[in-house]
Amino acid sequence: MGEPLGSDEAQVLDANEAFYDAFADGDLDALDALWAERASVACIHPGWDALYGREEVMASWRAILSGERAPEVVCLDPTVHLYGDTAVVICGEAIDEHFLIATNVFVREDGEWRLCHHQAGPVSGQRPEGRLRRRGQRKAGMLN
Amino acid sequence: MGEPLGSDEAQVLDANEAFYDAFADGDLDALDALWAERASVACIHPGWDALYGREEVMASWRAILSGERAPEVVCLDPTVHLYGDTAVVICGEAIDEHFLIATNVFVREDGEWRLCHHQAGPVSGQRPEGRLRRRGQRKAGMLN
Numbered sequence A, B: 001m002g003e004p005l006g007s008d009e010a011q012v013l014d015a016n017e018a019f020y021d022a023f024a025d026g027d028l029d030a031l032d033a034l035w036a037e038r039a040s041v042a043c044i045h046p047g048w049d050a051l052y053g054r055e056e057v058m059a060s061w062r063a064i065l066s067g068e069r070a071p072e073v074v075c076l077d078p079t080v081h082l083y084g085d086t087a088v089v090i091c092g093e094a095i096d097e098h099f100l101i102a103t104n105v106f107v108r109e110d111g112e113w114r115l116c117h118h119q120a121g122p123v124s125g126q127r128p129e130g131r132l133r134r135r136g137q138r139k140a141g142m143l144n
Helices: A008-025 A028-034 A054-065 B008-025 B028-034 B054-065
Strands: A042-044 A073-083 A086-095 A098-109 A112-122 B042-044 B073-083 B086-095 B098-109 B112-122
Touching: A008 A028, A008 A073, A008 A086, A008 A098, A008 A112, A028 A054, A042 A054, A042 B086, A073 B112, A086 B042, A086 B112, A098 B098, A098 B112, A112 B073, A112 B086, A112 B098, A112 B112, B008 B028, B008 B073, B008 B086, B008 B098, B008 B112, B028 B054, B042 B054
Parallel strands: A042 A112, B042 B112
Antiparallel strands: A073 A086, A086 A098, A098 A112, B073 B086, B086 B098, B098 B112
């Protein structure tokens, strides 16, 4: 994530982008560094029951990313909702051929925004028109 | 919700229970009073895209609760995750014959915990065994 610069919103968006970069790259070390160390941690993968605690959550990411290939994932149209030292990012997720909607909750720990909760669930129908492509063109081909 | 008493966790659980009571009772006024007035508000109903802003969110609840009958809803096994003046409740939802998992984000506004974000999504398979029934027996029949 580099040094935190700019507004809280920009820093949270950077942390959210780093999460999807780590997910897309299958980079478990980067993903691990993004989750909170002291704050309560939880995660709800699509269709799964809730997972509680850092150990269980990271084990789930290891399982997801240990497949033959990591899923293709693109974060779409993130919005930041700031509540002091906590922030919620809501964004679309294009994962392989699926379109999901996600809530990512961040807390400020030692000056860095870190994930404390993630929930993603399916959206009925097709990817809404007009979704912005905030993660550049690297994997944009899958969206067309 | 009455006067806030007890620990933050207990107050947040009370607010979460009040949310599901209002939902189960189809009580739009109670629901309206539970959502934050100043904090940024968003909501993701199961299968829907995200809704932003108090007006759009409350319109969605009016639509959901204006049907021939309000859905039967029971909150299951809520856990509270406190981050200062923000809190996340993760809980199961038994809605009619569906089992969902939800994230409810609360902020403290004027000393009251109020909802600023809700996401609910489907869980694959059956209701997990051992789920606690925290909302009493009034609608417990639907769970058997």
